[in-house]
Amino acid sequence: MPELPEVEIIKQSLDQKIKLKKINKVIIRNRNLRFKIPLNFEIFLKNKIIKKVSRFSKYIIFHLSGGSFCIIHLGMSGTIHIVKKDKKIKFTNLSFYSSAYLPKKHNHVEIQFKNFKLIYNDPRRFGFFRLIEDSKKLSESFSHLGPEPFFKSFNLNYVSNFLKNKKKDIKSFLLDQKFVSGIGNIYASEILFLCKINPNKKAYKISKANCKKIIHFSKFVLKKAINKGGSSIRDFKNTSGNDGLFQREFNVYQRNYLNCLGHKCNGKIKKIIISNRSTFFCNICQK
DNA sequence: AAGAGGCCCTGATAGC
């Protein structure tokens, strides 16, 4: 599910709902996520106050009283939702399940507050939780990640220097979190379509003009997706019962065999595999 | 250093 826009939506509503709340109790039902949840996890969080919730790239960050942090990554299938005394609260944007569907399986982590609890559900268990002792270690834990598209450091100099001499295709670099963090498989295809760049194009062949387009449309697509409440595909919905709306704006993602939406283009959208991930593009518009 | 590929895991769906 979650690329930067979806994580941003979740972060925004979490910050509203759990900021300044005290954790009463933590229950772990399955520690075997992407990384094993440490045995001191419950004790560490108990009685801590969530000072605020923030986000970097696809990571949610709980700022805890005492100066420590808890970071959450949702992997492919992680969802967070809020439950009040075994009844679901229809908080906006907190869960991507419909209100009619209360997940029972795969509720691996439960964080209890006074009047409600936060539930982490993750069928594939590619997500993870990590405890971070202080802000120095927090920045260390993100040091391997490149800038978000929104950062000033994601500029023409940086992009063209990074791609220079790289022989891999450009689409793989949009997914490479060391190059730029927050873009995932959906938005990589969408960004390249708007740039009119073929996803197979070798990175070193990307012109400066095209680097500018990549910078521009990376920001543009992610911002627009955030404004639309993210993308809901498959069975995902948010708690207010609504889907995110950005999937209606897809130009290429999952549109294989359909007409290209490019201006006066008669092409059909193609689906190919690049580094084991589905990739959608128009071979007429995108050169 | 950079790139290719495998792996972690469950569930939905398609095809036989």
Added chain:
DNA sequence: TGCTATCAGGGCCTCT
């Protein structure tokens, strides 16, 4: 109905 194969929005690791 039930089997098998394929595919999912991510990212880590190893090998070359």
